[in-house]
Amino acid sequence: MNEQTIPASGTPASGKTGYNFAYLDEQTKRMIRRTILKAVSIPGYQVPFGSREMPLPYGWGTGGIQVTASVIGPDDTLKVIDQGADDTTNAVSIRRFFARTAGVATTDETGEATVIQTRHRIPEEPLKHGQILVYQVPIPEPLRWLEPRESETRKMHALQEYGVMYVRLYEDISKYGHISTAYDYPVIVNSRYLMRPSPIPKFDNPKMDNNPALQLFGAGREKRIYAVPPYTSVKSLDFKDYPFEIQKWEEDCALCGAENSFLDEIIIDDQGGRMFVCSDSDYCQKRREAGYRGKDPSAPRGNELLDDAAESA
Amino acid sequence: MTLEEERLLLRVTNLTKYYDLIIGCRNISFDLYRGEVLGIVGESGSGKSTLLNCISARMEPSAGMVEYDTRAEGLKDLFQLSEAERRMLMRTDWGFVHQNPCDGLRMGVSAGANIGERLMAVGARVYGDIRESASAWLTRVEFDTDRMDHLPRTFSGGMQQRVQIARNLVTEPRLVFMDEPTGGLDVSVQARLLDLLRKLVDDLGLSAIIVTHDLTVARMLSHRLIVMRGGEVVESGLTDQVLDDPQHPYSQLLVSSILQA
Numbered sequence: 001m002n003e004q005t006i007p008a009s010g011t012p013a014s015g016k017t018g019y020n021f022a023y024l025d026e027q028t029k030r031m032i033r034r035t036i037l038k039a040v041s042i043p044g045y046q047v048p049f050g051s052r053e054m055p056l057p058y059g060w061g062t063g064g065i066q067v068t069a070s071v072i073g074p075d076d077t078l079k080v081i082d083q084g085a086d087d088t089t090n091a092v093s094i095r096r097f098f099a100r101t102a103g104v105a106t107t108d109e110t111g112e113a114t115v116i117q118t119r120h121r122i123p124e125e126p127l128k129h130g131q132i133l134v135y136q137v138p139i140p141e142p143l144r145w146l147e148p149r150e151s152e153t154r155k156m157h158a159l160q161e162y163g164v165m166y167v168r169l170y171e172d173i174s175k176y177g178h179i180s181t182a183y184d185y186p187v188i189v190n191s192r193y194l195m196r197p198s199p200i201p202k203f204d205n206p207k208m209d210n211n212p213a214l215q216l217f218g219a220g221r222e223k224r225i226y227a228v229p230p231y232t233s234v235k236s237l238d239f240k241d242y243p244f245e246i247q248k249w250e251e252d253c254a255l256c257g258a259e260n261s262f263l264d265e266i267i268i269d270d271q272g273g274r275m276f277v278c279s280d281s282d283y284c285q286k287r288r289e290a291g292y293r294g295k296d297p298s299a300p301r302g303n304e305l306l307d308d309a310a311e312s313a
Numbered sequence: 314m315t316l317e318e319e320r321l322l323l324r325v326t327n328l329t330k331y332y333d334l335i336i337g338c339r340n341i342s343f344d345l346y347r348g349e350v351l352g353i354v355g356e357s358g359s360g361k362s363t364l365l366n367c368i369s370a371r372m373e374p375s376a377g378m379v380e381y382d383t384r385a386e387g388l389k390d391l392f393q394l395s396e397a398e399r400r401m402l403m404r405t406d407w408g409f410v411h412q413n414p415c416d417g418l419r420m421g422v423s424a425g426a427n428i429g430e431r432l433m434a435v436g437a438r439v440y441g442d443i444r445e446s447a448s449a450w451l452t453r454v455e456f457d458t459d460r461m462d463h464l465p466r467t468f469s470g471g472m473q474q475r476v477q478i479a480r481n482l483v484t485e486p487r488l489v490f491m492d493e494p495t496g497g498l499d500v501s502v503q504a505r506l507l508d509l510l511r512k513l514v515d516d517l518g519l520s521a522i523i524v525t526h527d528l529t530v531a532r533m534l535s536h537r538l539i540v541m542r543g544g545e546v547v548e549s550g551l552t553d554q555v556l557d558d559p560q561h562p563y564s565q566l567l568v569s570s571i572l573q574a
């Protein structure tokens with residue numbers, strides 16, 4: 001955790017680096033902001049936008065980066081997480097990208113951040129009014145699995161023909177006895193649009209519901225932006241006799257003892273030893289700083305083991 | 314209002330469909346009553362498939378009208394309905410059995426899910442009920458329910474057709490369109506499927522419009538027949554009448570060709 005809050009220069013980085021503030025030119029940012037405004041006014045609806053080439057390949061969060069670049073200002077403080085951790089390669093490189101091109105302050109602390117870009121998790125610490133959570137989205141269309149035609153999926157959204165989405169849950173139950181879909185679990189936003197929440201665990205789905213923060217979703221390759229405005233209802237699809245459930249663990253976090261956080265199983269030695277720890281590294285650390293302890297508090301986090309490799313990448 | 318009009322389910326008036334300058338079908342008019350099965354026979358290119366596609370709202374006619382007795386508002390011009398209303402009609406009050414099961418089934422999901430889909434599309438949200446319904450309909454089409462969690466591609470053609478029929482009937486439609494429902498099947502499989510269809514139509518009091526080139530199918534299932542050629546109706550009447558005593562030379566030719574075969 002060597003990258004705590006870095007003070008912002010307060011001035012656009014353009015003078016120093018040759019980049020426009022936050023890399024994108026102003027016209028592109030205006031276009032993306034217009035797209036975001038439309039997305040916010042139609043919660044859950046996928047709005048097409050003219051995705052730009054970014055200095056990162058698709059699959060590395062180019063959609064999220066463009067959204068972040070368009071909403072971030074010099075006074076913002078940015079947090080970037082990947083799988084819940086601030087110190088993975090992807091998170092580090094995106095954070096550095098904005099530190100360099102926008103000169104913004106960055107942080108690992110959920111509570112300190114005004115903009116959080118994420119891949120695969122929503123922080124455990126409840127978000128606040130005024131914060132923006134930007135999701136990196138690989139595939140935005142929830143109906144794609146059974147309908148390859150874009151014209152048809154658009155019609156299905158327009159007419160709210162979402163019955164087919166339940167077919168998938170039905171198949172899960174018939175095959176496994178329960179709804180086995182664990183990530184990217186489909187939701188209905190504002191009682192209207194079916195939405196893919198990106199590959200977050202369904203554990204995080206309830207956090208989207210009525211969240212005080214603004215949630216923005218950017219898909220770079222597929223050129224779509226969608227949004228969940230603050231305090232908007234987000235309901236996970238389910239059956240009355242098979243209600244939506246989140247993941248549960250037998251164990252608590254080995255480091256901080258958290259009982260209600262999303263746990264990753266990590267391998268700790270060559271003998272196949274393993275333990276469960278919070279996937280949200282900031283949350284886990286905060287708890288330890290506050291004196292909470294799990295059953296094996298001295299063990300290194302998996303992420304810390306990888307830390308050097310990531311930072312030197 | 315006369316009794317006849319009360320029982321009217323579908324009315325086709327001067328229906329014409331052009332493809333660019335080629336005529337698909339021209340000036341077709343007929344009424345379909347509740348519980349009635351209408352056969353449309355003709356060779357390929359006779360316009361019978363075009364006609365079926367227009368009256369089932371899968372294709373918009375160039376001219377003419379198709380009216381349907383909607384549950385909510387009575388007789389309505391199909392093409393004046395909103396697309397949402399039309400699509401709702403298609404997956405609730407109507408069925409469409411395709412010749413090729415690939416066109417009428419989702420091959421990537423189980424038989425049970427194929428049948429349950431129409432229920433889920435109209436708001437069924439209790440898994441146990443959906444499954445029970447799917448199972449009941451599979452039994453009704455004489456399909457082994459032990460295989461309801463299997464994918465359609467693991468079934469024979471005749472069994473796929475049974476699943477497709479169950480998928481269509483699960484919402485208890487009043488009108489079912491069928492496009493060569495037994496086409497491409499072995500003769501013995503075909504015969505058993507025809508028996509099943511006839512029984513279902515009788516038991517459920519279904520109305521149906523069946524397009525076929527096969528006069529045996531038409532004889533067995535339909536009460537009335539329309540004979541088409543070159544996009545036009547050349548003869549229509551009660552099935553027995555048309556097949557036993559065809560008036561138009563083309564109908565005579567069709568009937569004599571089957572007698573010789």
Ligand SMILES: [Zn+2]
Nearest residue numbers: 253256278284
């Ligand atoms: Zn922890």
